[in-house]
Amino acid sequence: MEFNNIGQSNRRNWCHEHFINMRNILHAREVRNQLEEICKKCDLSISSCGSQMDQLRKCLLTGLFMNVAELHRDRQYITLDKRQVVLIHPSSSLHGQQPHFVLFTEVVQTSKCYLRGLTTIEGEWLNEVAPDYVKSRNVKFNRFS
Structure with a gap:
């Protein structure tokens, strides 16, 4: 890493x-160091x-599956967990x-209400990672135009 x-x-x-x-970037470096230590301890x-x-995004989804928002027909995002109407923050690359x-x-x-710290995911991944959660939240996997 050039920063180091x-x-x-x-x-x-x-x-x-x-x-x-x-x-x-300092926080990211700390997290990386923590993950490295965990990997070493667990061999x-x-x-x-x-x-x-995709592997990284699936890994993030495994730990954060309750932090997913779905785009609806009215072009609004709604969080799956709390059913809150949200927007993508203007500073996001998305x-x-x-x-x-x-x-x-x-x-x-x-x-x-804005979402930050975003990445895209595929709906099928959510179904793989947390099928019971998907079922309980009535997630729709059909995209619309």
Whole structure:
């Protein structure tokens, strides 16, 4: 990771030049270190998913399956767990897109409720990971135009 190879005094400038929030990258590094320690303790091999991002997204879904929102016919997202009407936060790279399902890490309420920390998921994955949850929430897997 390039960030780790720069001196402590240059990190703020590097983050600014690469449009990265320094607090977030430090948090990501801490999480990575924690995961590495867990893998070592459990004698698991440490490897990257490389370009197979579906594996990573499925892994996130396994732990966060209650944090899914579904796009409805009226083009609104509704969280599956609390049935809350939400929007994709304007700062998200998914803003302006309308994937059928999104996985989120937080709901932020200002004048409206916004989802942040998003990634797209496939509905079938949710059915694989938490079939009872899907059934209890009446999830619809048919996309609409």
